[in-house]
Amino acid sequence: MATIRHWIGGAWSAGSSDRTTPVWDPATGQQRAEVSLAGPAEVDAAVRAAAVAAESWAETSVAARTRVLFRFRDLVDRHAGDLARLITDEHGKVLSDARGEVQRGLEVVEFACGIGELLKGVYSDQVSSDVDAFTFRQQLGVVAGITPFNFPAMVPMWMHPVAIATGNTFVLKPSERVPSASGLVAELYAEAGLPSGVFNVVHGDRVAVDAILDHPDVAAVSFVGSTPIARYIHERAARAGKRVQALGGAKNHAVVLPDADLDFAAEQLVAAGFGSAGQRCMAISAVVAVGTAAEPLLKRISALAGQLPVGPGRDERSQLGPVISAQARQRILGAVGTAVEAGAELVLDGTGLRVPGHEEGFFVGPCVLDRVTPEMAAYREEIFGPVLCVLRVDTLDEALRLVNANPYGNGAALFTASGEAARTFHRRVQVGMVGVNVPIPVPMAYHSFGGWKDSLFGDRHVHGPEGVGFYTRAKAVTTRWPRSGATEAAPLSFPTSR
Numbered sequence: 001m002a003t004i005r006h007w008i009g010g011a012w013s014a015g016s017s018d019r020t021t022p023v024w025d026p027a028t029g030q031q032r033a034e035v036s037l038a039g040p041a042e043v044d045a046a047v048r049a050a051a052v053a054a055e056s057w058a059e060t061s062v063a064a065r066t067r068v069l070f071r072f073r074d075l076v077d078r079h080a081g082d083l084a085r086l087i088t089d090e091h092g093k094v095l096s097d098a099r100g101e102v103q104r105g106l107e108v109v110e111f112a113c114g115i116g117e118l119l120k121g122v123y124s125d126q127v128s129s130d131v132d133a134f135t136f137r138q139q140l141g142v143v144a145g146i147t148p149f150n151f152p153a154m155v156p157m158w159m160h161p162v163a164i165a166t167g168n169t170f171v172l173k174p175s176e177r178v179p180s181a182s183g184l185v186a187e188l189y190a191e192a193g194l195p196s197g198v199f200n201v202v203h204g205d206r207v208a209v210d211a212i213l214d215h216p217d218v219a220a221v222s223f224v225g226s227t228p229i230a231r232y233i234h235e236r237a238a239r240a241g242k243r244v245q246a247l248g249g250a251k252n253h254a255v256v257l258p259d260a261d262l263d264f265a266a267e268q269l270v271a272a273g274f275g276s277a278g279q280r281c282m283a284i285s286a287v288v289a290v291g292t293a294a295e296p297l298l299k300r301i302s303a304l305a306g307q308l309p310v311g312p313g314r315d316e317r318s319q320l321g322p323v324i325s326a327q328a329r330q331r332i333l334g335a336v337g338t339a340v341e342a343g344a345e346l347v348l349d350g351t352g353l354r355v356p357g358h359e360e361g362f363f364v365g366p367c368v369l370d371r372v373t374p375e376m377a378a379y380r381e382e383i384f385g386p387v388l389c390v391l392r393v394d395t396l397d398e399a400l401r402l403v404n405a406n407p408y409g410n411g412a413a414l415f416t417a418s419g420e421a422a423r424t425f426h427r428r429v430q431v432g433m434v435g436v437n438v439p440i441p442v443p444m445a446y447h448s449f450g451g452w453k454d455s456l457f458g459d460r461h462v463h464g465p466e467g468v469g470f471y472t473r474a475k476a477v478t479t480r481w482p483r484s485g486a487t488e489a490a491p492l493s494f495p496t497s498r
């Protein structure tokens with residue numbers, strides 16, 4: 001049984017902790033490897049390697065840093081298939097979906113290749129006699145990323161290309177359930193010429209996370225995962241004086257008005273609800289059908305979802321793979337059962353699905369629950385599986401009140417043919433990312449990604465301009481170069497410009 005190791009200071013490291021945890025193949029339900037779980041000693045070794053590298057990396061020119069990123073970009077592109085296969089084997093998502101996540105991660109690398117433009121400061125000439133002022137941004141030092149299972153390549157790539165391009169060094173603690181993609185990324189960085197210690201990977205669970213949060217040499221922490229852990233990370237890292245952005249869970253609504261193209265909306269919602277078996281932070285999990293849209297929409301969604309081919313991610317015929325673990329499968333089946341007990345109607349039932357030849361795999365077929373109400377646990381809690389909840393309301397106003405009352409605020413979408421309704425929606429809805437006739441409005445790499453309310457703790461979104469802001473801090477410099485012969489007394493009163 002292979003043991004997946006850490007990557008510290010430019011080399012593989014077994015570490016000194018003897019704790020490990022299994023890594024599963026969700027399509028077969030079999031263990032495929034084990035991964036080392038770091039303790040404080042491994043985390044300290046990684047942070048020390050990063051701290052040593054930080055001095056020279058911060059002195060490396062923007063051009064030289066960028067050249068490494070350009071080479072890294074080409075290597076990731078060339079190895080996109082390898083990365084996708086690692087993701088599929090450990091996460092379960094179908095290969096085309098895994099390729100898609102690599103591509104979206106790559107776009108952040110491409111954004112980071114243009115970092116010179118974003119690090120340009122601002123300069124004010126002659127703010128006082130012979131005095132000039134400028135402000136520019138500098139890196140923080142050692143920064144860390146702690147990431148979830150559902151995007152083993154993309155979510156870490158929201159962080160490390162921007163952190164590294166801006167001159168920081170990075171310690172990544174990926175999800176212990178999907179550790180392998182990060183190891184390949186580390187090798188590709190090394191091949192691209194990134195100096196040892198600039199990018200490190202420590203695998204682990206809560207023990208490793210706490211060691212990162214408490215380490216005095218970690219200046220900032222980026223986290224993506226579930227809301228309870230995001231809240232915990234934010235509090236503990238902030239208490240330790242660190243800069244922190246902690247992105248949490250989600251309940252993303254799609255409001256469908258009767259004037260929408262319902263064939264189009266149904267197709268989009270099936271893709272957004274069941275792609276990646278519903279295990280995306282931007283998956284649509286609640287459809288809010290307004291007025292007469294409900295019946296025809298539900299009929300179309302159930303028909304389309306009922307035909308989705310479910311199977312192992314490596315099989316090109318599959319559109320829907322397994323969920324991450326046996327426990328996740330049980331939790332999802334439990335959530336569907338509880339909703340039915342509470343009065344919801346299970347109009348498409350995928351709970352009994354078995355995939356021939358993969359009977360031990362963690363599969364759940366598409367489920368559609370109608371007449372879900374805001375009080376039901378299936379609506380209040382993040383199910384994170386292939387389950388679409390349909391709620392019915394009478395007006396757009398009512399739909400907005402419902403969406404805004406939800407504690408999560410990641411994404412929301414509206415399907416309509418009305419510009420007026422779309423404008424009302426995008427202005428009034430209380431979420432960080434809004435789609436109009438776009439069900440998964442994930443911003444491009446040169447914008448920033450992040451939710452509101454319980455979907456983000458901290459005030460900076462990831463990647464794009466806010467990511468650059470997160471990994472840098474501003475310095476304002478005031479310089480005086482008096483003209484020769486100029487003499488001026490220095491008054492004791494507070495300096496003002498003249």
Ligand code: NAD
Nearest residue numbers: 147148149174175205206209225226229247248249250281
């Ligand atoms: P998770 O919160 O269980 O784990 C995330 C990370 O935290 C992992 O690295 C894990 O090792 C670590 N962790 C787990 N328990 C911990 C604990 N008690 N103390 C300290 N660290 C701990 O999340 P997950 O199940 O891996 O991922 C799915 C969740 O992530 C969903 O809630 C999903 O909505 C969310 N997510 C959010 C976004 C976003 O952009 N907002 C993106 C992707 C995923």
